[in-house]
Amino acid sequence: xxxxxxxxxxxxxxxxxxxEFGIDHWKDVDFKEVVFAQLRSTDFFYxxxxxxxxxxxxSHVKAVAWQxxxxxxxxxxxxxxxxxxSAYWKRQxxxxxxxxxxxxxxxxxxxxxKYVWMGTxxxxxxxxxDKPQNIKRWNDAGGIGIRFQANExxxxxxxxxLENALKKRRMV
Numbered sequence: 303x304x305x306x307x308x309x310x311x312x313x314x315x316x317x318x319x320x321x322e323f324g325i326d327h328w329k330d331v332d333f334k335e336v337v338f339a340q341l342r343s344t345d346f347f348y349x350x351x352x353x354x355x356x357x358x359x360x361s362h363v364k365a366v367a368w369q370x371x372x373x374x375x376x377x378x379x380x381x382x383x384x385x386x387x388s389a390y391w392k393r394q395x396x397x398x399x400x401x402x403x404x405x406x407x408x409x410x411x412x413x414x415x416k417y418v419w420m421g422t423x424x425x426x427x428x429x430x431x432d433k434p435q436n437i438k439r440w441n442d443a444g445g446i447g448i449r450f451q452a453n454e455x456x457x458x459x460x461x462x463x464l465e466n467a468l469k470k471r472r473m474v
Contacts, residue, residue: 303407303420303427304367304464305377308392309350310432310451312359312401317453318350342384347391352399353452359460360401363430366464373421375407377414377429379436385410418445425474428467430460446470 309315316328322341323331331337353359367374376396381388389410396405409417414436418427429440430448437447448463 304363304374305417305427305429306363307431308376308378311430312353312356313350313395314353314453315350318346322346338382341381343387345391347388348394350395355452355457358457362461366468373406375409376405377409377417379412380410415439415443418443425471428471
């Protein structure tokens with residue numbers, strides 16, 4: 303199974319932060335004190351823009367997953383202290399961009415690593431995520447993680463890394 307994270311991978315979280323707070327760069331705001339507190343109980347995750355490459359990423363993952371007889375889905379972290387609300391708006395975002403009807407597995411959890419072995423084929427799952435700590439936890443749990451951030455990495459890089467991950471998965 304191949305899991306896509308949302309924020310930073312197909313949803314422009316940092317662009318959304320810049321727009322939400324009227325700043326030039328997301329690093330200009332204190333996340334722990336300001337951002338998380340002000341985003342709780344809002345529809346922020348519904349208003350995040352797509353990356354230009356988001357549809358291409360989803361289409362490629364779907365094609366590769368089915369070609370290799372695996373499955374795919376979304377595995378995204380909800381906002382700390384606002385799990386139910388932020389997960390709800392993330393689902394609505396997926397519906398808004400027509401991704402949701404196509405997503406066979408949709409998981410919202412801060413503990414992504416618990417889904418490394420989800421599936422019936424007894425093979426480790428693949429996670430595409432922008433946060434190095436999520437990739438480390440995923441790999442430590444036996445999964446295959448790909449660190450990818452759509453506003454920093456090229457689509458071709460993701461294609462190559464995913465091909466390598468699928469080869470590695472078949473060798474397990």
